[in-house]
Amino acid sequence: MSMLPLLALSIAVQAGSGPAPQTGPGTEARPAVEKQPLRVLYAGDDGSERTEAWKRFLGRYFAGVGTVARTGLNAAAAKDFDVVIVDAESPYKANDIEIPKRAPLDLTWTRPTILMGAAGGSTLGGLKLKLDWL
């Protein structure tokens, strides 16, 4: 993938107030909530800080949480999960931009899948979905 599409990416972020105090999912001091009866698979960068943060967060709200390296995501890895999340660390490195490797999925993939940020973009590349980046 060339750099050009990356530089043309849209920024879909909204700067605003910081995390809300104790009002929703993800707040440490919040009393335990009833877990949703779903198994969620997070496909990110193995062992990264971000993966651990998502694992902790999802673990508070879902009955089952698993992780897998994004590049190793396949039907076998996802077979015991209800929803898959594809994500990655920030592509911005010290002096460079490194677009995350895509999850190797194609249009035969039928598992509910949430695509996030740069990893979502690279995974969408080539699938010709309407969700592909502008």
Added chain:
Amino acid sequence: MVAEHPVFHRPFEVSTAREKVATPSNYRSWPGGEDLPDELDVLPIHGELQHRDYGLVADGFGFEDSPDCERISGGINSKGPDSVALGRQANWFLWGFCAPPDEMTGEARKLFVNVCCYMARFDGQRPLVTKVSRGRDWAWLYAGYLGREARLTEFVHKKFPAALLEGVGDDPAKLKRRLAEVRPWLRLEGDGGMFSVDEDARALGPANDDVALLDRCVALLEAVARARDGAGAAPSAEDLARARRVLARYTAQELDSAAEWRRWLEDNRERMFFSDVGGYRWFVAPKDLPRRALSRG
């Protein structure tokens, strides 16, 4: 933002509190952008990020022209106001934001959990169309480039046929008015091709994305059969040729007789949808397609 969508309500109720942000200046050049207010109401998703990162938005033009798609929300972005930051196509969901959970607002975290719960119901689905073209609203964005600078004007001349540009000069408003006149019959060949006006469809009357056009074509074929039986006048050879071309162009079917076309049309009418993005043609949705969370008009 589709505030009544289930992802804002189940299992967690996401607050309706909004903040005001200045409307991004880049939105103004997009179709409808000039009419936006000076400020937009937004649901904050995260604050300033600890690590630089970026989100994504998808093309909003034609996004919902297939029944497997839902545009749930835009997001402040460097493209345009119709872009999709939260959207679904079949079993795929775009969460266009990039913040890790500990940097998301409480409402955003609720929203994310809700999205996971909502998506579980789409297990086993596959997209009905792939993106092989662009929605016709892109024509208005391109028209706005006219006269801005030489390279953009040159680009516009590559996007529209000479007949559409004749007498327009460098006036984008004139081109937009002309586009409005022919909008029902616009087509775009491929993703990077040129917009054109389907003169066959225009001569027959109904818009190319109106099933009435197919009805008109099949009726012309049926009129031939009736005339053969001595009941009524036959259509002109020109109209008949147009009807056959239109049916082939917009349905991807290879049927022959009027009876076959009528049967196909009646068997599928309730499940048919026209997609610009899918290639400016009709598709037939499967019988078991889950309904959208919200109907669209």
